[in-house]
Amino acid sequence: MKYQSTRGDAPVLDFAGALVTGLAIDGGLYVPQSWPTIDAGDLARITKMDYHEAAALLIWPFVEGSSISRQALAGMAEAAYATFRHDDVVPLHQIGDDEFLLELFWGPTLSFKDVALQLVGRLFEHELAATGRTITIVAATSGDTGSAAIEACRDRDGIELVMLHPAGRVSEVQRRQMTTVDSPNIHNVAIEGTFDDCQDLVKAMFADRSFRDANHLAAVNSINWARVAAQTVYYVTSSVALAEQGRKVSFTVPTGNFGNILAGDIARTMGAPIERLIVASNNNDILTRTHETGVMVMDGVTPTTSPAMDIQVSSNFERLLFELYGRNGNLLSEAMDEFRATGQLRLPSDGADAFRRDFAADRASEAEVEVTIASVNDGVGHLIDPHTAVGVTVGRRLRRPGETMVELSCAHPAKFPDTVFAATGVEPDLPAHLSGIWERDERVVELANDLDAVESHVAAVTAS
Numbered sequence: 001m002k003y004q005s006t007r008g009d010a011p012v013l014d015f016a017g018a019l020v021t022g023l024a025i026d027g028g029l030y031v032p033q034s035w036p037t038i039d040a041g042d043l044a045r046i047t048k049m050d051y052h053e054a055a056a057l058l059i060w061p062f063v064e065g066s067s068i069s070r071q072a073l074a075g076m077a078e079a080a081y082a083t084f085r086h087d088d089v090v091p092l093h094q095i096g097d098d099e100f101l102l103e104l105f106w107g108p109t110l111s112f113k114d115v116a117l118q119l120v121g122r123l124f125e126h127e128l129a130a131t132g133r134t135i136t137i138v139a140a141t142s143g144d145t146g147s148a149a150i151e152a153c154r155d156r157d158g159i160e161l162v163m164l165h166p167a168g169r170v171s172e173v174q175r176r177q178m179t180t181v182d183s184p185n186i187h188n189v190a191i192e193g194t195f196d197d198c199q200d201l202v203k204a205m206f207a208d209r210s211f212r213d214a215n216h217l218a219a220v221n222s223i224n225w226a227r228v229a230a231q232t233v234y235y236v237t238s239s240v241a242l243a244e245q246g247r248k249v250s251f252t253v254p255t256g257n258f259g260n261i262l263a264g265d266i267a268r269t270m271g272a273p274i275e276r277l278i279v280a281s282n283n284n285d286i287l288t289r290t291h292e293t294g295v296m297v298m299d300g301v302t303p304t305t306s307p308a309m310d311i312q313v314s315s316n317f318e319r320l321l322f323e324l325y326g327r328n329g330n331l332l333s334e335a336m337d338e339f340r341a342t343g344q345l346r347l348p349s350d351g352a353d354a355f356r357r358d359f360a361a362d363r364a365s366e367a368e369v370e371v372t373i374a375s376v377n378d379g380v381g382h383l384i385d386p387h388t389a390v391g392v393t394v395g396r397r398l399r400r401p402g403e404t405m406v407e408l409s410c411a412h413p414a415k416f417p418d419t420v421f422a423a424t425g426v427e428p429d430l431p432a433h434l435s436g437i438w439e440r441d442e443r444v445v446e447l448a449n450d451l452d453a454v455e456s457h458v459a460a461v462t463a464s
């Protein structure tokens with residue numbers, strides 16, 4: 001399998017190359033040159049496999065032809081999913097006759113980011129050992145990505161990880177999950193600024209070619225192709241399991257950067273029995289608006305109770321745009337330049353039609369999120385987090401008769417205790433393995449929102 005950039009002007013790479021490169025040098029995202037299909041016999045056997053076996057089987061076609069062997073992939077998948085605290089790894093939890101939650105939060109840091117990053121951390125280490133290289137991963141987080149990346153990379157050979165978060169603007173649970181990790185290769189930086197400031201600093205470091213090369217910078221944010229590949233697995237396993245019960249299966253996905261739902265679209269292309277894929281937005285609804293109008297218009301960001309979905313532009317949407325532009329990197333590159341200049345991108349009309357044919361989209365307000373958290377608790381005595389509640393709100397509204405709706409549950413309710421408590425009067429318990437975050441010392445450096453200061457820190461970490 002080979003990978004090309006969505007903007008058509010970067011070297012073609014294999015899986016391992018796309019893994020360590022992250023963002024292509026033309027500013028595009030790496031995508032496979034063709035889509036694999038799942039063998040019918042494999043599809044029929046998949047529900048009899050352990051999750052890690054299904055993962056190795058389904059991810060292999062994306063990895064094939066790189067330095068990673070099938071056996072090595074299988075070993076890494078087994079180790080990655082052994083860190084999950086549920087026998088089914090990603091259990092289906094039925095909450096209605098035709099309604100299921102797909103719980104993706106049983107990994108070490110309680111969000112769906114672990115599903116991909118537990119594997120990606122191991123893939124990085126494997127590739128670095130094979131090539132004798134070292135890297136410094138630099139990333140920004142508004143919450144869940146930070147702890148998941150730290151947990152995935154801690155104590156791994158060849159990797160230093162510098163994680164920027166906005167000082168005072170992540171929840172205390174989220175901050176302590178990051179800063180109480182006592183590993184010499186983990187470096188937390190609190191930036192005096194917003195999440196956007198943190199992300200701009202990371203982008204500026206990657207855009208500084210000499211700095212990027214000198215410090216062997218690498219990325220683990222959701223544009224990394226390996227994360228999308230790893231996320232295709234649970235769509236296949238859960239849709240097949242429910243289809244075997246004679247159900248017509250659709251998914252509603254609480255969406256931010258479009259990485260999760262994109263994996264669902266790819267799973268469907270590979271042959272998983274998926275009817276509809278529904279994009280669920282909070283008030284930051286650029287994707288729902290694009291779906292309705294065929295024009296992507298940039299707007300500001302409004303903070304909500306589901307911060308992982310508070311995005312201005314969905315970075316992985318570029319991978320779908322590439323398909324909607326007929327896989328023409330030059331056309332997409334022009335469109336993205338125009339989007340950057342004007343804040344607007346009009347989809348080609350057949351592309352807008354295809355987006356509406358292949359996806360549905362809708363939004364949930366803050367008031368609806370609160371009502372949904374309360375109604376699931378009243379109805380089945382189950383606490384859900386506010387991101388899950390966005391998906392449940394939209395999934396319930398759009399479900400058709402005869403359709404089984406699977407709503408993705410992407411975070412444990414204990415990550416967002418205040419919102420859950422406000423809606424239900426119940427305080428969700430933090431799982432026991434995390435209780436140590438309240439006692440352990442925090443390790444974090446505070447820096448100004450200043451590129452020179454942050455680059456000096458990253459260079460010192462790289463040299464250490």
Ligand SMILES: *Cc1c(COP(=O)(O)O)cnc(C)c1O
Pocket residue numbers: 111112113144145222254255256257258259260261308309387410411
């Ligand atoms: C990351 C995240 C999302 C958004 O997923 P995308 O792949 O960015 O669309 C939604 N909910 C939670 C809890 C998350 O951590």
